Amino acid sequence: MQFMLILNETSEDFAQRNHPEQAQTYWGGWNAFIGAMAQAGVIVKGDGLMAPHAATTLRLRDGKRVVEDGPFADTKEQLGGYFVIEVPDLDAALDWAARAPSARTGSVELRPILPMPPA
Amino acid sequence: MTTQGDKAARAAERVARESYGKLVAILAAQDRDIAAAEDALADALAAALRTWSVQGVPANPEGWLVTAARNLRHNMSRSAAIRARAEPEILRRLDEAQDQPVPSPLSDARLRLMFVCAHPAIDPGARTPLILQTVLGIDAARIARAFLVPPATLSQRLVRAKARIRDAGLSFSLPETYDLAPRLEAVLDAVYAAFGTGWDGLDTLDDPGALTGEAIWLARLLVALLPQEPEPMGLLALMLHCAARRGARRDQQGRFVPLDRQDARLWDRTMVIEAETLLTAAARFGRFGRFQCEAAIHSVHAQRPITGQLNLSALRTLYDLLVEQTGSLGAQIGRAVVLAESGDPAAAAAALDALPTDRVARHQPWWVARARVAALAGNPALQRQHLRHAIDLTEDMAMRDFLNDQYLALNTRG
Known part of the structure; x- marks a missing residue:
């Protein structure tokens, strides 16, 4: 079955992306994680x-557009990326989630993909 | 007709009692929908009552019910005729399946479902109740009482947990190599709670061995499934020690006999020996746990007739450990009583008084313990007061009479 791994990161994680010293470690961690999933052939789709x-x-609201800058909720962790993976069950999905760099600093939420309703 | 109707009702009732969990587990395995499986089984049981009273009880009632429940779920409009025609084939297959040797404990559907219910992705507060309800068929009201939670809260938790099992992607096919140890605690708790429920119902159930026997059977499977884990052995030892004393718990007039006055010749020796052997085997792992501790406490009691006296200092050590392990009310009450029996009723009374009032005020064992401690402190007036409360909270008739006799004896003396 398919699960979305919702990768939530902290503001410190986001800051590392362009940090002169830390960026390499940050991206190295993600590349290793994504590479392992790709090699196992579990990725259906995904993006940072x-x-x-x-x-x-x-x-x-009342037919008018209300546009705001920033994400819809101001929380400690923010969505940093997602992957949809194809695995046998929740335990297998949890094993992949545990390898995501954001599991250590932020969190990974797992959601089963909603099956297509019968036409 | 009436006789056949009675027969059908009895057969349906028996299958429902003995095989409820197994049938739910089988029915839910395909799509993980426990609630739907329970509904289908209830419908199938109703259909069984109607059909069996006319056609007679089938040779394999379990197989009949599984087929009926599946048909009811997948195709409500399927006619009874088709079902009847399919039946011989299904019975044949089920007979074949029963003839095959059991390859692994995990092939037991109930055991598998227990580990699904104990998955870390399920609310910890719902795991044990969920096992009790879906696998062991104990009704939610009774579970709520045993866990001291409001029934509405519990039903809500159970509904949520079942929805999660259906939707969150939990697997029902546990691989043989899967590490089940982290899920063990909830499973052991449920097996022991089922045993306790069956035990307390000793006088009311028409078949008193049903639930306790089921619990012992499941514990045996757990020991076989996880030979590297000492706690299943501890649990099995604990239950065997209790079950060994079944014949000694009541005298010939059906009166309650407390453990320290039981005739040890009535204990089942085979069970006691098996329990002691298990406890020794568990101890070799060097990982002490709650169930080994409780079993060891029973083991001390089992040694009384051999040595001629109860080893109170061993009991004190074990109750200290048990309080450390669980912090449960039962452990703290037990420790206080041993303290009083060892000659320090003042400390025991203080320990009992220190327990949270809202949790113990209506807890029968707390009042019984207070009465015992007051007796050991030489305060019959206080003992009588506490006994009065204990009697009011006692549901079991034999236990009630036992406490009442003590109460009356105090009255005539005072």
Whole structure:
């Protein structure tokens, strides 16, 4: 079955992405994780996302657009990327989640992909 | 017709009691939907009552129920005729399956479902109740009482947990090599709670051995499944020690006999020996745990008739360890009583008084312990007061009479 790994990172994690000394370690960690998943052939799709400063949130209220800068909620951890993986069950998905760099600093949420409703 | 109806009702009741968990486990394995499996089984049991009273009880009632439940779920409109035609084939297959040797304990559907319920992704507070309800067929009201939680809270937890098992992607096919140790605690707790439930119901159930026997059987499977874990051995030893005393718990008039006055000749020697052997085997791992500790306490009691006296200092050490292990009310109450028996009733009374009032005020063992401690302190007036409370909270009739006799004896003396 398919799970989305929702990779949540801290502001320190996001800061590392462009940090002169830490960037290499940061990206090295992600590349190793993604490489291992790719080699095991479990990736269905996935992306990294720009940091929350680049987020824009829109709501329609009384037919009007309300546009705000930033993510929809100001929390300690923010979505940094996602992968959809194909594995036999939750335990296998948890094993992959445990290898994500953000599991150590932030968190990984696992959600089963909603099966297509019968037409 | 009536006789056949009675027969059908009895057969359906027996299968429901003995095989509930197994049937739910089998039915839920395909799509992990425990709630739907339970509903289907309830419908199948109703259908069984109607059909069996007319056609007679089938040779393999379990097989009949599984087939009926599956049919009811997958195709509500499927006619009874088709079901009847399919039946011989299904019975044949089930007979074949029963003839095959059991390859591994994990092939036991109930055991597998227990480990699914104990998955770390399930709310810890729901794991043991979930096992008790779905695998051992104990009703939610009874579980709520045993766990001292409001019934509404418990049902909500159970519904949530079942939805998670259905949707979160938990696997029902545990590989043989999977590390089950982290899930063991909830499973052992449930098996022991089932044993306790069956035990307390000794006088009311028409088949008193059903639940305790089931618990012992499951503990045996756990020992076989996890030979490197000492705690399943401890649990099995504990339950065997208790079960060995079944015949000695009541006298010929059906009156309650306390452990220290039981006739040891009535204890089942085979069970006592097996329990002691298990405890020794468990000790070799050098990993002491709650169930080994409780079994060791029973072992001390089992040695009383051999040595001629109860080893109170061993009991004190073990209760100290048990309080460390569990911190449970039962352990703290037990420790206080041993303290009083060893000659320090003042410390025992203080320890009992220190327990949280809201948790003990309606807890029968606490009042019984207070009465015992008051007796040892030479305070019959206080003993009588505490006994009064204990009697009011006692449901078991034999136990009630036993306490009542003590109470009346104090009255005539005072």
